[in-house]
Amino acid sequence: MIKKLRKILGKHSEILFAYLYGSKARGDYNERSDVDIGVYLSKDFKPDTFYEVKLAEEIEKNAKLKDVEVVILNNKPIRFLNQVLRYGKLIFSRDEKERVRFETYITKTYIDMKPYFLEYDRMRFKDG
Known part of the structure; x- marks a missing residue:
């Protein structure tokens, strides 16, 4: 499956890198599971x-x-992107420099924001 995905994604020059995430990436999928793919697009491309x-x-x-x-991963919330990076699998990369920049930014930002996320969750579940 991964080889087929790489071949298809490779035909799209606007896709800089892509991740498989969700149950297929975690290995806990079943026959009803979908296939979740996150793609990061070139900033010049307007989908x-x-x-x-x-x-x-x-x-x-x-x-x-x-x-x-x-x-499309560009401009998605930090919490979502952190989950994709943490539990997903890189399946395609055309631009390693941009991928590393993206992953570094998401990881650092998530670490900086984590106390606020935890406090928000604590307050939300306490009240609701």
Whole structure:
């Protein structure tokens, strides 16, 4: 599956790197699990509204997979991105320098923000 994904993603010059995340990456998937793929796009590329859907359909067709969900990682919340990095698997990288910069930024920012996330969660669950 990974080789097929790399081949498909490699045809898209706008994709700098990509991760498999979710149950497939963790190894706790079942027959109803979807395939979650996060892609980081070149800053020069402006995706149309249906970019994620079109790429997911292309992957489903060419990799013979069902229920593929593609998410553009650019500008997603830090908590989500940290989960992708922590539990996901890098499956494609065209630009190692940008990938390392991205991973470093997300990791450092998450560490800086973690006390605030924990306090927010504590207050939210206490009240609700």
